[in-house]
Amino acid sequence: xxxxxxxxxxxxxxxxxxxxxxxxxxxxxxxxxxxxxxxxxxxxxxxxxxxxxxxxxxxxxxxxxxxxxxxxxx
Amino acid sequence: xxxxxxxxxxxxxxxxxxxxxxxxxxxxxxxxxxxxxxxxxxxxxxxxxxxxxxxxxxxxxxxxxxxxxxxxxxxxxxxxxxxxxxxxxxxxxxxxxxxxxxxxxxxxxxxxxxxxxxxxxxxxxxxxxxxxxxxxxxxxxxxxxxxxxxxxxxxxxxxxxxxxxxxxxxxxxxxxxxxxxxxxxxxxxxxxxxxxxxxxxxxxxxxxxxxxxxxxxxxxxxxxxxxxxxxxxxxxxxxxxxxxxxxxxxxxxxxxxxxxxxxxxxx
Numbered sequence: 521x522x523x524x525x526x527x528x529x530x531x532x533x534x535x536x537x538x539x540x541x542x543x544x545x546x547x548x549x550x551x552x553x554x555x556x557x558x559x560x561x562x563x564x565x566x567x568x569x570x571x572x573x574x575x576x577x578x579x580x581x582x583x584x585x586x587x588x589x590x591x592x593x594x
Numbered sequence: 595x596x597x598x599x600x601x602x603x604x605x606x607x608x609x610x611x612x613x614x615x616x617x618x619x620x621x622x623x624x625x626x627x628x629x630x631x632x633x634x635x636x637x638x639x640x641x642x643x644x645x646x647x648x649x650x651x652x653x654x655x656x657x658x659x660x661x662x663x664x665x666x667x668x669x670x671x672x673x674x675x676x677x678x679x680x681x682x683x684x685x686x687x688x689x690x691x692x693x694x695x696x697x698x699x700x701x702x703x704x705x706x707x708x709x710x711x712x713x714x715x716x717x718x719x720x721x722x723x724x725x726x727x728x729x730x731x732x733x734x735x736x737x738x739x740x741x742x743x744x745x746x747x748x749x750x751x752x753x754x755x756x757x758x759x760x761x762x763x764x765x766x767x768x769x770x771x772x773x774x775x776x777x778x779x780x781x782x783x784x785x786x787x788x789x790x791x792x793x794x795x796x797x798x799x800x801x802x803x804x805x806x807x808x809x810x811x812x813x814x815x816x817x818x819x820x821x822x823x824x825x826x827x828x829x830x831x832x833x834x835x836x837x838x839x840x841x842x843x844x845x846x847x848x849x850x851x852x853x854x855x856x857x858x859x860x861x
Contacts, residue, residue, distance in 0.1 A: 526827070527827060552772050552773050553772055555767050555768055557829065557831070560830060560831075560832060561832070562766060562767055562831070562834045564769050564836060580829045582767055582768075582816060582818075583748075583818075584725065584746070584768060584771075584772050585746025585747055585748045585752070586722075586723060586724055586725050586746055586748075
């Protein structure tokens with residue numbers, strides 16, 4: 521299947537992927553820190569294991585960003 | 595015309611913008627903006643809003659200036675080390691622009707005080723450093739129907755969205771704070787100072803656009819950028835019907851404080 525990942529065309533040999541499988545394949549650094557938007561809809565974590573990504577889908581990874589330096593202080 | 599001659603000169607580059615003009619500058623002078631956190635984001639935001647002539651600026655922060663802040667928190671100077679950040683910020687704002695009335699809150703926002711603090715303001719800037727405060731600010735602004743600008747930064751990256759009542763809120767994207775221990779602040783911490791400046795300045799621009807009523811805000815959008823390749827992307831968002839606070843069946847009906855992750859590079 522061919523999907524858009526953060527605006528980039530990306531090809532996978534699988535025909536479908538569940539969200540945890542996609543996160544694994546894309547080697548997301550901190551899966552706990554990411555929310556997935558599929559075709560404009562935000563998918564909450566509880567639905568990841570059952571949500572199926574298929575050919576033509578457009579995926580955005582949205583990251584938690586809080587603090588930077590000095591502990592959790594910005 | 596209510597401006598003094600010196601105000602006409604001071605704000606001339608705003609006034610000649612046809613989208614701002616005299617009327618827009620008057621709105622700015624009448625506006626009240628609250629900046630929560632006088633750090634990497636709050637510093638540039640406060641400097642630009644002060645220079646712009648925002649009539650009242652509130653600043654909430656419970657920290658004192660440390661030497662490690664100075665790499666990015668540009669409202670604080672070396673002689674300010676040890677001073678309350680809210681006082682240091684007030685002094686600079688007064689020096690930039692005596693038109694601005696500054697109110698300081700030497701405190702942290704929490705579930706008890708936040709609604710009362712934000713109540714006096716037209717627009718809120720989230721310049722905080724932790725998820726507990728970010729979720730609290732979102733929830734309070736959703737409840738109180740106050741517009742706010744969310745900002746987050748990490749290493750070379752930043753993200754921001756603007757909330758106005760009935761637009762996509764922070765919880766529409768992130769239903770709850772990340773699990774404990776997963777916050778990449780300890781091992782992967784760090785921030786290029788100028789990245790905080792870019793983001794805080796975007797937040798100040800959003801506040802000014804909201805006040806004057808011009809342009810398109812970053813509502814129902816998340817702007818993300820990566821300074822390493824200087825790539826900016828805008829991701830369209832829509833409200834989430836499952837959102838725990840603004841969705842169809844909201845489960846969050848009162849404010850709550852989350853425990854803050856403990857992480858300090860100095861340890």
